[in-house]
Amino acid sequence: AQSVAQPEDQVNVAEGNPLTVKCTYSVSGNPYLFWYVQYPNRGLQFLLKYITGDNLVKGSYGFEAEFNKSQTSFHLKKPSALVSDSALYFCAVELSFGAGTTVTVRA
Amino acid sequence: DTAVSQTPKYLVTQMGNDKSIKCEQNLGHDTMYWYKQDSKKFLKIMFSYNNKELIINETVPNRFSPKSPDKAHLNLHINSLELGDSAVYFCASSLLFGGEETQYFGPGTRLLVL
Numbered sequence: 001a002q003s004v005a006q007p008e009d010q011v012n013v014a015e016g017n018p019l020t021v022k023c024t025y026s027v028s029g030n031p032y033l034f035w036y037v038q039y040p041n042r043g044l045q046f047l048l049k050y051i052t053g054d055n056l057v058k059g060s061y062g063f064e065a066e067f068n069k070s071q072t073s074f075h076l077k078k079p080s081a082l083v084s085d086s087a088l089y090f091c092a093v094e095l096s097f098g099a100g101t102t103v104t105v106r107a
Numbered sequence: 108d109t110a111v112s113q114t115p116k117y118l119v120t121q122m123g124n125d126k127s128i129k130c131e132q133n134l135g136h137d138t139m140y141w142y143k144q145d146s147k148k149f150l151k152i153m154f155s156y157n158n159k160e161l162i163i164n165e166t167v168p169n170r171f172s173p174k175s176p177d178k179a180h181l182n183l184h185i186n187s188l189e190l191g192d193s194a195v196y197f198c199a200s201s202l203l204f205g206g207e208e209t210q211y212f213g214p215g216t217r218l219l220v221l
Contacts, residue, residue: 034209036212046209046211
């Protein structure tokens with residue numbers, strides 16, 4: 001069985017500050033991990049994925065995620081957030097999605 | 108060109124009616140999916156088809172029946188619609204079935220049952 005948890009319903013940051021969206025997972029075997037973003041009133045878009053290899057994965061729009069096997073985490077990060085990053089972010093392990101984290105970046 | 112398209116975009120209907128949502132992908136992918144996103148934004152997989160064969164059916168009521176006439180299309184038929192069916196339904200596709208494949212999503216169909 002697989003599961004994914006996003007412990008924060010909401011994350012608020014000021015523009016220009018670092019942004020972190022947390023994700024932890026539980027899966028047997030090697031995990032396939034994804035991050036997706038849903039902008040207001042729009043569909044889902046793929047940001048990045050981890051299959052194997054380098055623990056730091058770079059994705060779209062300046063986002064990256066760090067796979068940490070010992071902590072079973074796959075946190076999404078962006079060094080300097082933009083107001084346009086305000087959206088709903090989903091972590092996924094294989095075909096199961098987390099509940100989502102709403103990110104609000106204030107100007 | 109839209110990679111994954113869904114029609115209609117919005118669907119408002121009465122309880123008890125039967126409706127269909129169509130999905131088409133032009134990516135040459137073998138696998139297609141239907142997801143339901145409820146009012147709290149929670150996403151749940153409903154079905155997955157690989158090369159026109161059903162491979163995932165996640166405890167969805169029998170009123171929901173997916174149909175795949177070819178591997179580029181996966182339509183969702185819903186009979187006897189209920190209030191609780193109101194949600195946004197997303198179609199998606201991936202090259203192969205399996206957790207490592209990136210999924211590409213359609214724009215969603217917002218269903219409102221009155």
